Amino acid sequence: MIPYAKQHISEADIEAVVNVLRSDYITQGPVTTQFEEAICAYTGAPHAVSTNNGTSALHLACRALGLGPGDILWTSPISFVASANCGLYCGAEVDFVDIDPQTWNLSVEALRRKLKNAAESGKLPKIVVPVHFGGLPCDLSAIAELSKQYGFAIIEDASHAMGAHYQGETIGSCTYSDITVFSYHPVKIITTGEGGAAVTRSGELAERLALLRGHGITRDPTRMSKSPDGPWYYQQIDIGYNYRMTELQAALGLSQLTKLDDYVLRRNDLASNYAQLLESLPVSPQFLPTDRRSAFHLYVIRLDTDYVRKPHRQIFEELRHSGVGVNLHYIPIYRQPWYESQGFRPESFPQAERYYQQAITLPLFPDLEDQQVEQIVLALKQVLA
Numbered sequence: 001m002i003p004y005a006k007q008h009i010s011e012a013d014i015e016a017v018v019n020v021l022r023s024d025y026i027t028q029g030p031v032t033t034q035f036e037e038a039i040c041a042y043t044g045a046p047h048a049v050s051t052n053n054g055t056s057a058l059h060l061a062c063r064a065l066g067l068g069p070g071d072i073l074w075t076s077p078i079s080f081v082a083s084a085n086c087g088l089y090c091g092a093e094v095d096f097v098d099i100d101p102q103t104w105n106l107s108v109e110a111l112r113r114k115l116k117n118a119a120e121s122g123k124l125p126k127i128v129v130p131v132h133f134g135g136l137p138c139d140l141s142a143i144a145e146l147s148k149q150y151g152f153a154i155i156e157d158a159s160h161a162m163g164a165h166y167q168g169e170t171i172g173s174c175t176y177s178d179i180t181v182f183s184y185h186p187v188k189i190i191t192t193g194e195g196g197a198a199v200t201r202s203g204e205l206a207e208r209l210a211l212l213r214g215h216g217i218t219r220d221p222t223r224m225s226k227s228p229d230g231p232w233y234y235q236q237i238d239i240g241y242n243y244r245m246t247e248l249q250a251a252l253g254l255s256q257l258t259k260l261d262d263y264v265l266r267r268n269d270l271a272s273n274y275a276q277l278l279e280s281l282p283v284s285p286q287f288l289p290t291d292r293r294s295a296f297h298l299y300v301i302r303l304d305t306d307y308v309r310k311p312h313r314q315i316f317e318e319l320r321h322s323g324v325g326v327n328l329h330y331i332p333i334y335r336q337p338w339y340e341s342q343g344f345r346p347e348s349f350p351q352a353e354r355y356y357q358q359a360i361t362l363p364l365f366p367d368l369e370d371q372q373v374e375q376i377v378l379a380l381k382q383v384l385a
């Protein structure tokens with residue numbers, strides 16, 4: 001079975017991790033700092049805070065922006081559950097903005113309408129989390145315009161989009177957002193096994209992110225409520241967590257980062273091969289606006305259900321039987337039983353519903369071969385015939 005995603009690990013990656021094991025530090029230490037500096041250099045953001053996974057980076061981002069009970073967070077329903085759960089961890093309410101039928105990202109039009117209604121009913125969100133679905137950046141400048149008008153903060157969920165560009169800028173520059181979050185799970189663009197990071201232009205937010213990553217503990221006397229009892233002294237001045245990244249993870253990340261642009265280029269090449277080969281089939285790929293470079297975390301197609309006779313599920317199953325490890329990203333978050341029990345109704349999100357009935361994720365990862373892409377498209381042709 002050709003998997004839908006797979007990490008690429010080189011001998012240099014392995015050596016980097018082994019070197020850390022032979023060193024004095026194996027959790028958050030000098031290599032973690034180097035990795036954070038390298039993330040800053042790559043993205044152009046002045047501050048990076050590494051974490052043990054992307055979900056905890058989202059949680060820290062919400063906490064750093066002061067999200068709490070009585071507040072509201074909005075995100076896209078076509079995402080991994082973590083994009084929404086981070087709001088619930090903080091005791092806030094979560095709601096969804098329907099997707100754009102072409103880019104499959106959160107729809108700016110739907111956002112504008114929902115904000116207008118929310119302003120009238122006094123239920124504006126404190127935070128909006130645009131997700132760069134499949135690696136394709138959202139229309140950030142339009143979302144930033146709305147954030148000025150309605151006063152919400154922006155956390156970019158860039159778990160899929162390390163190495164993507166928006167209007168010539170690297171995702172993570174935070175030109176249009178307060179904080180951008182990355183995931184380094186093995187299926188993502190680069191990996192640390194498990195891992196994540198939050199980047200920001202704000203020194204104040206960076207300080208809060210770092211404080212909350214480590215239990216809310218400070219060793220800085222200027223931040224303490226009284227002078228230290230002695231050299232051993234530290235104070236817990238907020239309630240935080242243990243969300244630290246290890247040196248093993250950071251060493252892997254640092255080594256992977258040197259290959260990020262190669263990975264993204266290879267993913268883009270494979271995606272254009274797919275697009276060409278799929279042209280004559282009743283399927284459509286994600287629409288790519290010309291002012292953006294996708295990191296192509298995922299290669300998703302939608303079945304043109306006006307022309308395709310077989311049910312979506314049957315096509316999915318037949319592809320798996322023919323050795324193509326297709327997947328579906330994602331089940332709309334509001335369809336999860338936990339969210340359903342909060343009263344969400346599918347009818348509120350017609351575009352996400354339509355998407356869910358048509359979407360199939362085809363395999364895409366740097367080591368996928370051109371000839372395998374042809375094989376996958378051939379299998380799809382046969383299944384659709």
Ligand SMILES: *Cc1c(COP(=O)(O)O)cnc(C)c1O
Binds near residue numbers: 080082083185195
């Ligand atoms: C992977 C992912 C996350 C969470 O990342 P983890 O590192 O697995 O915790 C969050 N949001 C999206 C959209 C993701 O795909």
